[in-house]
Amino acid sequence: MTTAKIAIVGGGIAGLVAAATLARQGFRPDLFEAAPELGGRAQTRVLDGFHFNQGPHALYVNGAFNAVLAGLGLSAPGRRLRLDGALAVWGDETHPLPTRLVATGSAPPLSSAETAALAEVFARLTHGDYDGAGSPLRTFTAELPEAVRMVIEALVRVSSYAHAPEDIDAKAALDQVRLSFGGVLYIDGGWRSLVSALAGVATEAGARLRSEHRVMAVARAHDGWRIDLAGQRAETFDAVILAVAPSVARDLVAGSDHIAAAARSTQPLRTMGLDLGLSATSPGAGFVLGMDAPVYMSLHSAIAELAPPGGGLLHVARYLAPDETPSPAHIEGLEQLADRLQPGWRDRLVHKQRLVGINVVQDYPRWRQGGRRTPVVVPDAPGLFLAGDWIGETGMLSDAAAASAVVAAREAAALLVGAPPQT
Numbered sequence: 426m427t428t429a430k431i432a433i434v435g436g437g438i439a440g441l442v443a444a445a446t447l448a449r450q451g452f453r454p455d456l457f458e459a460a461p462e463l464g465g466r467a468q469t470r471v472l473d474g475f476h477f478n479q480g481p482h483a484l485y486v487n488g489a490f491n492a493v494l495a496g497l498g499l500s501a502p503g504r505r506l507r508l509d510g511a512l513a514v515w516g517d518e519t520h521p522l523p524t525r526l527v528a529t530g531s532a533p534p535l536s537s538a539e540t541a542a543l544a545e546v547f548a549r550l551t552h553g554d555y556d557g558a559g560s561p562l563r564t565f566t567a568e569l570p571e572a573v574r575m576v577i578e579a580l581v582r583v584s585s586y587a588h589a590p591e592d593i594d595a596k597a598a599l600d601q602v603r604l605s606f607g608g609v610l611y612i613d614g615g616w617r618s619l620v621s622a623l624a625g626v627a628t629e630a631g632a633r634l635r636s637e638h639r640v641m642a643v644a645r646a647h648d649g650w651r652i653d654l655a656g657q658r659a660e661t662f663d664a665v666i667l668a669v670a671p672s673v674a675r676d677l678v679a680g681s682d683h684i685a686a687a688a689r690s691t692q693p694l695r696t697m698g699l700d701l702g703l704s705a706t707s708p709g710a711g712f713v714l715g716m717d718a719p720v721y722m723s724l725h726s727a728i729a730e731l732a733p734p735g736g737g738l739l740h741v742a743r744y745l746a747p748d749e750t751p752s753p754a755h756i757e758g759l760e761q762l763a764d765r766l767q768p769g770w771r772d773r774l775v776h777k778q779r780l781v782g783i784n785v786v787q788d789y790p791r792w793r794q795g796g797r798r799t800p801v802v803v804p805d806a807p808g809l810f811l812a813g814d815w816i817g818e819t820g821m822l823s824d825a826a827a828a829s830a831v832v833a834a835r836e837a838a839a840l841l842v843g844a845p846p847q848t
């Protein structure tokens with residue numbers, strides 16, 4: 426056990442991974458979370474047996490977050506999404522979703538030549554036979570037949586939430602589709618199961634997880650950092666990991682030009698979501714993806730334990746482009762999509778959750794930035810580190826949050842024990 430004091434601000438996935446990692450290394454980090462519950466955007470609300478994540482959440486089997494969980498000795502209580510029977514929406518028509526496995530012969534409405542072109546792209550993705558770093562996804566997809574372009578851009582949307590083919594870095598986008606080929610898990614009991622497992626590991630190893638502790642400022646003090654807390658005494662630490670949104674990090678740390686510039690440069694990905702708790706579901710497709718419209722629908726309860734017996738938990742979502750303003754028409758469009766694919770849902774509605782323009786991630790790899798996000802180490806604030814889904818080089822979504830948290834924990838530990846960080 427070391428006496429060095431480390432604070433973590435923010436109790437979402439990034440903060441919890443940092444806390445668990447440091448505690449396992451013999452530190453006793455203090456984690457401050459403003460909300461009464463830990464978990465941030467990975468929280469799950471439970472209403473009458475319906476487990477409402479904050480919109481549709483899927484864990485990438487081969488992703489960094491799952492690897493971090495495994496490294497902590499945790500196994501995600503999830504079940505693999507199966508895509509047999511999945512549908513693609515093309516205007517008024519629906520057709521089987523042309524997945525990697527079924528893109529042989531002809532995948533209507535694609536012609537056989539288009540299907541062959543799609544199969545070739547899938548083979549390239551499978552083998553990692555592409556580059557595209559430093560160029561937009563659209564440069565890659567523009568070379569493809571129109572219908573194939575639509576399929577690939579839809580797969581990028583569903584795997585990264587990015588409805589931004591002109592902005593997202595092509596390599597990062599295609600890496601994410603490739604990652605999706607390894608499968609995703611829907612989590613029994615919702616992502617709160619992952620949150621409480623992480624919190625359990627962290628607490629057991631000696632971390633103190635302090636919810637309802639809002640940090641008001643993080644300021645230099647002697648050799649370390651002072652944390653000002655709402656309604657509590659200030660405390661000082663040798664190192665601080667900020668696992669909060671970019672604007673929060675900027676407001677907390679006055680005097681770091683680096684964090685201010687990073688916060689200005691981030692670009693969130695947002696979505697409109699309709700999460701429906703139903704007393705019963707209709708037979709039909711469990712998974713539907715828009716090809717010519719940026720929409721998604723999935724009956725998560727058909728895979729994981731998320732609804733009471735006989736009931737269903739349906740997620741419908743519309744991906745927003747970076748400059749798009751959320752509008753009530755988007756939600757109406759989602760209700761109409763549900764009418765079309767889960768007819769009668771309105772009569773079976775028990776609980777409804779609407780997400781209007783929620784930030785899915787705080788930043789994503791954009792080609793103009795060379796596909797890079799803000800680094801963990803803050804050059805003008807020694808002892809301060811950043812973690813979250815807007816930080817670091819690895820992965821997207823919760824994978825980025827978890828991967829950057831591990832790096833932040835490693836850097837903080839290395840600073841405090843004076844050893845160089847492992848690579």
Ligand SMILES: Cc1cc2nc3c(=O)[nH]c(=O)nc-3n(C[C@H](O)[C@H](O)[C@H](O)COP(=O)(O)OP(=O)(O)OC[C@H]3O[C@@H](n4cnc5c(N)ncnc54)[C@H](O)[C@@H]3O)c2cc1C
Nearest residue numbers: 435437438439459465466480482483640813814822823826
């Ligand atoms: C609709 C939707 C769908 C998603 N789908 C997926 C998916 O399918 N797969 C996937 O991998 N990821 C998905 N994500 C993304 C995933 O939820 C996030 O990447 C991840 O939860 C981010 O964790 P974080 O710790 O970086 O940030 P957050 O969860 O935002 O945590 C930050 C925490 O800091 C706290 N905080 C803020 N200010 C203060 C303060 N002053 N003092 C103390 N605490 C403070 C907040 O309360 C919050 O708990 C989705 C997100 C959304 C919204």
